[in-house]
Amino acid sequence: MKPVRLLCAAILALTGLVAVGLTTEAANAASSxxxxxxxxxxxxxxxxxxxxxxxxxxxxxxxxxxxxxxxxxxxxxxxxxxxxxxxxxxxxxxxxxxxxxxxxxxxxxxxxxxxxxxxxxxxSQKVTFFAVTPSFQCSNLSPENVTMFAHFYPVRPYRSVHFSTNVGSLQAYQDAKGNAAVNFYPGASAFTFAGKATTDQENSAAAKTSAPFTYRQSYCDL
Structure with a gap:
């Protein structure tokens, strides 16, 4: 019986060491x-x-x-x-x-x-791309909706962006790639405006505004 008891004790001791080793390994894996x-x-x-x-x-x-x-x-x-x-x-x-x-x-x-x-x-944060599409329309030929699109660096998903338009300030948010866009109806009058995109101040980072992009509508002779 004595050899059997010694064998059992050895197995229990080994099991305890393995358990301790696993616990330590798990703790180290969770920390860094x-x-x-x-x-x-x-x-x-x-x-x-x-x-x-x-x-x-x-x-x-x-x-x-x-x-x-x-x-x-x-x-x-x-x-x-x-x-x-x-x-x-x-x-x-x-x-x-x-x-x-x-x-x-x-x-x-x-x-x-x-x-x-x-x-x-x-x-340095940048507006790497900004455009207004289309950039010109005939005011008397049923103007289509206008899209303003901007890309910002560095990318900050969900950071607020405001676009200045002829119908007022429109809000959007950066996506996972730093893009933001708005789509709106410009109306049917003749006008010219300089649109801009501004990513707003957030987490103490200053706001950043794009260079202006000119959009124009005028009466077209048929």
């Missing part, structure tokens, strides 16, 4: 030293989300740090407490390209955690 961000390319002063989950799943002090160059010392931008499960989130902004990371000081028997560096690049 990488700082997750909504965008790695941001507009000047635009607020973005920087978040993650700590490997030690209890409430800990988390610091969001940055530096202007890979050779510079890290500076603390903001400090907060993680949730009891190790989750944290910051909403920083930056006026220039910088490197960010999270840092957790040692405490309560837990070691310090130095997160991996994440480069956040500041880019």
């Amino acid at each position: 030293k990488d700082l997750n961000v909504t965008y790695t390319k941001v507009i000047k002063n635009e607020r973005f989300s920087a978040y993650g989950r700590l490997a030690t799943h209890n409430i800990r002090t988390v610091k969001l740090q940055y530096r202007d160059d890979v050779d510079n010392a890290w500076k603390t931008l903001s400090t907060q407490k993680s949730s009891s499960l190790g989750y944290f989130e910051f909403t920083p902004s930056t006026s220039r390209t910088r490197y960010f990371r999270y840092y957790v000081p040692a405490g309560g028997g837990d070691p310090k955690i130095s997160g991996n560096s994440k480069k956040i690049t500041v880019v």
Whole structure:
């Protein structure tokens, strides 16, 4: 019986080690030293989300740090407490390209955690394309609806866009590719207007307006 008992004990011990190993592996898979961000390319002063989950799943002090160059010392931008499960989130902004990371000081028997560096690049926002179609119609020949179309960079899905038209300001939203458009009836009178597309201020990023595009309607001799 003794060899059988020893064998059973060995199996139970091995099972326990495997279970512990699986638990540790699952915890490590759910956590990371990488700082997750909504965008790695941001507009000047635009607020973005920087978040993650700590490997030690209890409430800990988390610091969001940055530096202007890979050779510079890290500076603390903001400090907060993680949730009891190790989750944290910051909403920083930056006026220039910088490197960010999270840092957790040692405490309560837990070691310090130095997160991996994440480069956040500041880019110039642009209206890369803007057009009015058609650009001319005869006011006395039953004008068709007019479409105003714009494309913006960087892409910000659901960011509000306003188009200036002869019938007033019309609102649309950027899609997943940075496109926005409106379609409207211009009326049957003769006129000329300079249409524009403006993506509105959002998350502290300034508004951006396109160059004007001229639309014209006039009486046409038959």
